[in-house]
Amino acid sequence: MKDYAHTLWLTGLSASGKTTLAYALAEALAARGVTSEVLDGDAVRQELSRDLGFSRDDRRENIRRVAHRCRQLNAAGTWAIAALISPYRDDREQARQTVGASRFIEVYLATPLTVCEARDPKGLYRRARAGDIAHFTGISDAYEAPLNPDLQFDTAARSLAQCVAATTQLLDAGSAGPLPKDVR
Numbered sequence: 001m002k003d004y005a006h007t008l009w010l011t012g013l014s015a016s017g018k019t020t021l022a023y024a025l026a027e028a029l030a031a032r033g034v035t036s037e038v039l040d041g042d043a044v045r046q047e048l049s050r051d052l053g054f055s056r057d058d059r060r061e062n063i064r065r066v067a068h069r070c071r072q073l074n075a076a077g078t079w080a081i082a083a084l085i086s087p088y089r090d091d092r093e094q095a096r097q098t099v100g101a102s103r104f105i106e107v108y109l110a111t112p113l114t115v116c117e118a119r120d121p122k123g124l125y126r127r128a129r130a131g132d133i134a135h136f137t138g139i140s141d142a143y144e145a146p147l148n149p150d151l152q153f154d155t156a157a158r159s160l161a162q163c164v165a166a167t168t169q170l171l172d173a174g175s176a177g178p179l180p181k182d183v184r
Helices: 018-031 041-046 056-075 089-099 113-119 124-129 160-173
Strands: 007-012 036-040 079-083 104-109 151-153
Touching: 007 018, 007 056, 007 089, 018 036, 018 041, 018 079, 018 104, 018 160, 036 041, 036 056, 041 056, 056 079, 056 089, 089 104, 104 160, 151 160
Parallel strands: 007 079, 007 104, 036 079, 104 151
Antiparallel strands: none
């Protein structure tokens, strides 16, 4: 089973639905008897990367640390589900190389900025537009969309269940799978 574990790397703007999808995918994997760990951007910033800010170099280091943790999890036979904005293509590519390209599955949540701003559960977009938050992705800092993600979802147009189903379908059909069927 150690050779089986992969990393699902969920990328997209703040409030695009990364964390919600990450935990739903973890539940879907668990229902099939697959062990996984979610590395959520907010939690990572409070634990693994609490010493980092949001400059380009700090973001790069945050991604590097998460990618190394994903590689460790995969080596131990545990799926990693990273839910991070990870705004820069070159940083995501470095994460892919760190994890191993054959174990890295990029999922882009292409939810429009207007939808993310309307959701804004923490008021971050409002604060960024007011100038209270510097280097905020999508407002005062760039987000470089993936050019060839393994999956792409607009969570304003697709339900959570549809996103989970499409992801598990890809895993069942791809090099990561097939996933074990429900073990209940």
